[in-house]
Structures are given as structure tokens and as C-alpha cells.
Amino acid sequence: MNDDRPTILIVEDDRTTRSYLADNLSADGYEPLSVESVDEALASFEQRYPDLVLLDLGLPGRDGLELVQEIRASDGLVSRVDPTLPLLVLSGRATELHRVRAIDRGADDVLVKPFSYPELRARIGALLRRSEHRTRHGRMRVGPLEIDPAARTVRLNGRPLSLSQKEFALLRTLALDPTRVHSKDELLRNIWGYRQLGSTRTLDSHACRLRQKLSRDGERFVVNVWGIGYRLCDGPVGRG
Known part of the structure; x- marks a missing residue:
């Protein structure tokens, strides 16, 4: 593992989509981590500190919006979750209402499925560039x-x-x-x-x-x- 590679947490229950994202992100120089549910995502924060989260909404057990809310509600002190962590939602819910709701809950960006990988890559790059200031000056x-x-x-x-x-x-x-x-x-x-x-x-x-x-x-x-x-x-x- 190269510690200089930005780490991206993929929260997606579909195995094919999860593998597709992990393979392409790895080829583009990122360090992908993959989980299938909100609870697994929260547990992963105990061991790793991702630079960005790619999040599906239709997850088993708990909806992806619950993870968005938990991250944004984190105190950033006792919790291992950074409340300013960049969140990019990948949603099969294509209506404007669903997109607005995700952003209102705290998502930084929403990309509707099916999506173009080059567009996803560009949006990831934009969010990481914006978050560089936060990470650098947080120390x-x-x-x-x-x-x-x-x-x-x-x-x-x-x-x-x-x-x-x-x-x-x-x-x-x-x-x-x-x-x-x-x-x-x-x-x-x-x-x-x-x-x-x-x-x-x-x-x-x-x-x-x-x-x-x-x-x-x-x-x-x-x-x-x-x-x-x-x-x-x-x-x-x-x-x-």
C-alpha cells in the first residue's frame, strides 16, 4: 500500500459495481476500500481514515442517507469520523427531489446511476482538491x-x-x-x-x-x- 495515494471508501452493496469502482480507482492511483453497508462503513473508520466516500443510498439494513447524517453530526473529537469528510453519493434515485434531499442531508455531490466513469473520476478529483485545504490545515x-x-x-x-x-x-x-x-x-x-x-x-x-x-x-x-x-x-x- 502506498500511503501517498488518496484513500476512497466505496459503500456499495452490488458486488459488480463495487468491483468495477475498486478496479478503476486503483488503476487511477487511488487506494480503494470496499464495504457493503452503513454499519460496515462506520466500523471501517476504526481502522482507516478515508479521504473521500463514494456512497450508494439503497443499502441493506440502513439507508445511505443515515451514514451521511452520522458523518456530518460527528463531533470530530471523540468520534473517529471526520465531519468534513467529502461525500459523493451514487444514486439510482434519479429524481430532483432525491438529489436535493441528499445534498440537504450533507452530501457534497450526487451522481445518478448509470454514470460515466470519466465524469465520476473528474468529480472525485474536484472534491479532493477542495478538501486539500481542510486536511493540510487541520494539523x-x-x-x-x-x-x-x-x-x-x-x-x-x-x-x-x-x-x-x-x-x-x-x-x-x-x-x-x-x-x-x-x-x-x-x-x-x-x-x-x-x-x-x-x-x-x-x-x-x-x-x-x-x-x-x-x-x-x-x-x-x-x-x-x-x-x-x-x-x-x-x-x-x-x-x-
Whole structure:
């Protein structure tokens, strides 16, 4: 596998169409992944991070529009799904109403079946060009710390760091504005979804573990501002 090849997730229950798309996309320099249902697509996000999704609507079990909604509703923090992921719907439902409904739910483009592969390839290229800005500028650097939200990876002094989902979500939130103090109430609402904030040590426990992992080379990250909340670091920082 060539990591430089854009990864395209094909969500299509028809085996012939799925194979046709995978073969042609592979020949055109993409890395295709194929699944047959919405649930399989969501499960695939646990292992891979596609650059674009090709999505049929008439799928077994759950309609493709449900996947569009779930992706767009993702918080992009705890979830492994990027809410800005480009979505191209391949639909056998040819009416204007169906096309408009797909776009209203969050699809970036709709191509009606049967489709021309050269046209599909051109639309894929256009969506990927538009998404390059999102992917490139989604990465953050805070001193020696590098965070890639799309790939859900963290590097400290160039070496990978293993974090849990909640630890990653906490780190990414703090890194968005690393010298600002983020209140405990704010972090518990945005990361854990707490609506009523009672007495809990959840945030403090995760912050402590995250601080320990980030201090392996002697750096000081995750500063506890007593009685208020947390910030990532004290001094001025730069982002890459």
C-alpha cells in the first residue's frame, strides 16, 4: 500500500459495481476500500481514515442517507469520523427531489446511476482538491507536539504517542487555543457530553494521564489552573 495515494471508501452493496469502482480507482492511483453497508462503513473508520466516500443510498439494513447524517453530526473529537469528510453519493434515485434531499442531508455531490466513469473520476478529483485545504490545515503543532486530527495521530519530538479516545479529544481541544484556560464545565460538556455538571473526577483523571504521557521527554504540558480548568501550556507557541 502506498500511503501517498488518496484513500476512497466505496459503500456499495452490488458486488459488480463495487468491483468495477475498486478496479478503476486503483488503476487511477487511488487506494480503494470496499464495504457493503452503513454499519460496515462506520466500523471501517476504526481502522482507516478515508479521504473521500463514494456512497450508494439503497443499502441493506440502513439507508445511505443515515451514514451521511452520522458523518456530518460527528463531533470530530471523540468520534473517529471526520465531519468534513467529502461525500459523493451514487444514486439510482434519479429524481430532483432525491438529489436535493441528499445534498440537504450533507452530501457534497450526487451522481445518478448509470454514470460515466470519466465524469465520476473528474468529480472525485474536484472534491479532493477542495478538501486539500481542510486536511493540510487541520494539523496542529504546539512546540514539539504535532497533532493530526484527520489521522488521529500524535507525535512528540517526532515519536508517536499512544492516547485513548478521550485523551486525544482532550488534547485536541486544548491545542486549538493552547494558552487559553478551558474551564472544567466547558471541557466536560464538549468532550464527555455532560449536561448537568456534578462532582466528578473524570476530567481530572484523564488530564493527569495525558500530562504523564506528554512529560516523557521532560516537557510541561496540560497545566492545571486551580479552581478553573486546564490549558495546554504556559508560554507562546507556534503551529505548523
